Amino acid sequence: MLEPTQPIALFAEATMGSLNAKMAEGILRYGRNPVVAVIDSTQAGKRVRDLCALDSDVPIIATLAEAQALGAQVLVLGTAPSGGRLPQAWLGVLDQAVAGGMSLVNGMHDRLHPMFADRLRAGQWIWDLRVPQGDAPPICMARAARLNNRRVLMVGTDMAIGKMTAGLELTRSLQGMGRDAAFLATGQTGIAITGRGIPLDAIRVDHAGGAVERMVLEAAEHEIVVIEGQGSLLHPGSTATLPLMRGSACTHMILCHRAGMGTLDELEHVPIPPLRDVIALNEAVAQAAGALTPARVVGIALNTARLTPAEAEAALKAVEDDTGLPAADAVRQGAGALASAVLA
Known part of the structure; x- marks a missing residue:
């Protein structure tokens, strides 16, 4: 799904620099993909290094449209609210991303694929990370x-x-x-x-x-x-x-x-x-x-x-x-x- 060359934007609305944005920080520190921006309207205008112990010049911007203008092809949900549930306030941004041809990486418990599958175009995908793959594993036997x-x-x-x-x-x-x-x-x-x-x-x-x-x-x-x-x-x-x-x-x-x-x-x-x-x-x-x-x-x-x-x-x-x-x-x-x- 996610090719290492695809430019990504990290969605961390109102959380960048906090513990809840640990997924965004982890990808910034260790991820393979080029990150064009972090989306957090409450911190727009800053750089990642201003908020985190990361020597990163990645800009923090206010809107998805700005990320698309910077060349982002994939939107990664980079924050984890308490309980890992998808806030309803995010649906508008996700709708905009799918309509704009972006793929999605989702770390929430709520699955996005069933919500948007019928709107995906050729080459567009949704990766729900918290969906177990393959058959049910056997019982542990040491x-x-x-x-x-x-x-x-x-x-x-x-x-x-x-x-x-x-x-x-x-x-x-x-x-x-x-x-x-x-x-x-x-x-x-x-x-x-x-x-x-x-x-x-x-x-x-x-x-x-x-x-x-x-x-x-x-x-x-x-x-x-x-x-x-x-x-x-x-x-x-x-x-x-x-x-x-x-x-x-x-x-x-x-x-x-x-x-x-x-x-x-x-x-x-x-x-x-x-x-x-x-x-x-x-x-x-x-x-x-x-x-x-x-x-x-x-x-x-x-x-x-x-x-x-x-x-x-x-x-x-x-x-x-x-x-x-x-x-x-x-x-x-x-x-x-x-x-x-x-x-x-």
Whole structure:
């Protein structure tokens, strides 16, 4: 569907620079396609670098018509409102895009193809990322535990903590060391960036572990697979981490955390325990009291985007002193220390 040469526009109305625009930021940082503009009428006139920790000169504009004038052929919904549902206010923009011959990439739970299929012209398409592909996966049976490769699962203290970003950077670092490493996407942003993967949160819970297992088995020829994490064992609204652990039969984990966080982002009454306790929790659940693969947390991916360089350095040292594990901000420093921990 999405060819790497097609110019795209990212729709991030009223969210650019916020956590809800993580898909837009992920594509800007790691995507293959040329991005002509980000659409956010509340920030029009600025550049991406003005709002995000990205050295990007991509302009932020107010309207779809401006994006079309800049040559955009595909509109990517680059923001994820709470619950992943499509706001009714967006329908006018989507209607305009389809009428103007643009294709659509949609990361919402609501499918766009049924809405616009009868209006698509030759060569025009809609990619609903959260639609599972193929037959229903089998029930998970710990088949991945028989593999001889290293399976690294990104886990976190919260949602939207940087698990995908750290995972992509870890994969790059491992590949840069000459290792055969592959990144396995499990969410809409990772799928949009890599062109493959599974939309884990759109798969029925009984089949979620099996979907992860099938994906990991299909990547068995790789020396190392890095599995994109979702959710958190600490979050009461998240069910994603358990099927990721069970399906991957992970051998290693990287714990992702944002420096300075004491509670969950949107649940201030839920404290984040000491990282040593969070590590013990993830290891206990992954290992299932010894019944399954003896997975270990081998490093901490610390998100220090909101800190000065000096503050970030101090935060990283504090985490290393507290946990006894290597810590790195994979964006600021690269993930070489985490890659070395995986290989140790």
